[in-house]
């Protein structure tokens with residue numbers, strides 16, 4: 395992770411100079427068509443019974459786009475699903491309740507929001523076959539805007555911790571201008587999940603094009619992630635995103651996240667490494683991999699608000715007899731809300747010997763679930779039963795009571811919101827409260843989202859793992 399600051403001095407001076415030399419704005423004119431699919435929506439297809447309600451996808455079609463045409467195709471069993479297309483002002487453009495062959499929907503302006511509202515059952519595959527875009531030539535770098543007030547906003551006002559899709563062009567490199575309001579005094583993570591160059595500036599200096607090396611905050615072919623600490627004088631971050639011509643990849647996800655909770659862990663192996671059948675180096679390396687994966691999951695599930703910072707590893711500490719093949723993970727910084735679910739005096743996740751037999755992926759998702767118990771006192775959203783007894787003993791089976799939450803099933807890669815939560819009878823906390831409503835007040839400056847957004851901060855396939863420092 396790299397920290398840069400735009401505060402005063404050389405960076406700002408370089409930005410000002412660069413701005414003078416880059417008055418023009420690249421980008422073609424005339425209609426162009428691009429095909430894309432809501433790949434994000436296929437993320438959980440393996441979970442046929444998952445309840446997904448109110449899932450939204452925001453597409454920014456680009457600065458200078460005055461009108462667009464979306465070609466929508468819906469396949470599969472819709473059940474009682476509705477798929478809505480809204481414009482940038484939230485006006486309903488078209489609603490679908492049945493599968494459809496490709497159908498054109500006129501979009502006034504350059505923002506499309508797709509809302510998939512799914513009460514239950516198997517989800518359909520929604521595909522946006524194409525966006526036909528009418529683009530006007532813009533002679534100047536656009537003004538930043540504070541809200542989605544205009545239908546044809548010139549720069550897209552990105553909400554912190556809310557990702558947006560950018561459709562890419564197969565024909566040309568493109569520049570996209572994004573305004574991020576509300577960053578004063580905040581340190582924010584900038585994520586782009588595919589090939590792009592990203593330049594940052596502030597409202598004083600305007601959008602920056604690629605000659606301004608001082609403003610470059612990252613580039614790469616398979617995504618970038620950096621943390622910015624803008625100075626306290628500006629409330630808006632301006633991002634210029636240069637995307638290459640991309641015949642294969644169709645969309646890019648961009649998100650700017652206020653990360654409010656970074657946790658440092660203390661991991662104790664209760665016994666010598668040899669008791670786990672490995673060397674200390676081997677155990678540490680595997681643990682490191684699991685923790686980076688866990689951090690990435692935490693980040694994604696919490697919309698960029700929570701991740702792991704570092705981990706200290708200690709070998710051979712015997713806290714009590716009989717636990718020599720156990721690892722315990724101490725979760726720091728537990729607030730007063732813990733009493734409802736876990737013992738506030740023992741915020742340690744215990745990982746038995748069997749934990750090391752799991753795949754990295756399973757271990758990381760399990761740890762993510764446990765972390766929510768221990769760090770934020772989120773309850774279980776599943777019940778355990780023993781429906782059958784085999785020769786090896788009773789066969790434990792978990793049944794999710796809320797199927798929209800990782801607290802109900804490890805397969806679900808999100809936390810439920812008010813509209814998707816199913817109450818859990820017997821839950822010690824209010825059974826009608828969703829996990830996001832429980833979590834949000836326990837994080838600084840964070841409100842519970844109203845809707846689920848797709849894959850949140852990082853696309854699973856292209857997303858890189860977040861680094862965790864081993865102390």
Ligand SMILES: [Zn+2]
Nearest residue numbers: 763764767774
């Ligand atoms: Zn649990």
Ligand SMILES: [Zn+2]
Nearest residue numbers: 796810815816
């Ligand atoms: Zn729930």
